[in-house]
Amino acid sequence: MSQPAKKVVHVAVGVVVQNQCVLLAKRAQHQHQGGLWEFPGGKVEPNESVAHALTRELQEELAIQVENCQPLMEIRHDYSDKSVMLDVWVVDAFTGEPKGVEGQPLTWASAAELGDFDFPEANVAIVEKVRQLLQG
Numbered sequence: 175m176s177q178p179a180k181k182v183v184h185v186a187v188g189v190v191v192q193n194q195c196v197l198l199a200k201r202a203q204h205q206h207q208g209g210l211w212e213f214p215g216g217k218v219e220p221n222e223s224v225a226h227a228l229t230r231e232l233q234e235e236l237a238i239q240v241e242n243c244q245p246l247m248e249i250r251h252d253y254s255d256k257s258v259m260l261d262v263w264v265v266d267a268f269t270g271e272p273k274g275v276e277g278q279p280l281t282w283a284s285a286a287e288l289g290d291f292d293f294p295e296a297n298v299a300i301v302e303k304v305r306q307l308l309q310g
């Protein structure tokens with residue numbers, strides 16, 4: 175029997191790079207995929223561009239201002255409880271010093287350190303691509 179089409183949550187995800195490291199944030203326990211590390215970002219609002227959503231979310235979550243970004247990859251993933259489309263962008267220029275505005279822990283990880291963190295399932299391919307990018 176056919177299932178009704180599942181709503182896919184469109185997410186703007188920022189790979190914020192500086193000094194050959196990438197910025198990671200820890201998701202709060204109460205959130206979807208809580209307790210895991212993520213690339214900061216959040217949901218794209220209706221009629222909002224992905225670049226705008228990314229800029230808005232990184233201002234809200236990290237208090238940084240995106241100065242330059244470009245698309246890296248798109249990942250569609252079905253969790254048991256939710257489907258997501260992660261629109262991943264590299265942020266290679268920003269102003270401000272990243273802070274965990276919502277109380278979330280932040281850390282910078284090098285290519286070699288990326289393996290030390292637990293990420294949501296959807297992130298496997300992103301982490302691999304980011305590792306290559308940082309080794310570039």
Ligand SMILES: Nc1nc2c([nH]c(=O)n2[C@H]2C[C@H](O)[C@@H](COP(=O)(O)OP(=O)(O)OP(=O)(O)O)O2)c(=O)[nH]1
Pocket residue numbers: 183185186187205206207211212213214215216217231256258260294295296297
């Ligand atoms: N930001 C981010 N979200 C991710 C990653 N990997 C992954 O599966 N997700 C999923 C978890 C969530 O279901 C969704 C992102 O939602 P979110 O909770 O960050 O959204 P938001 O910032 O707009 O927050 P909210 O206030 O609406 O909860 O994407 C990732 O690396 N970064």
Ligand SMILES: [Mg+2]
Pocket residue numbers: 214215216217235
């Ligand atoms: Mg978020």
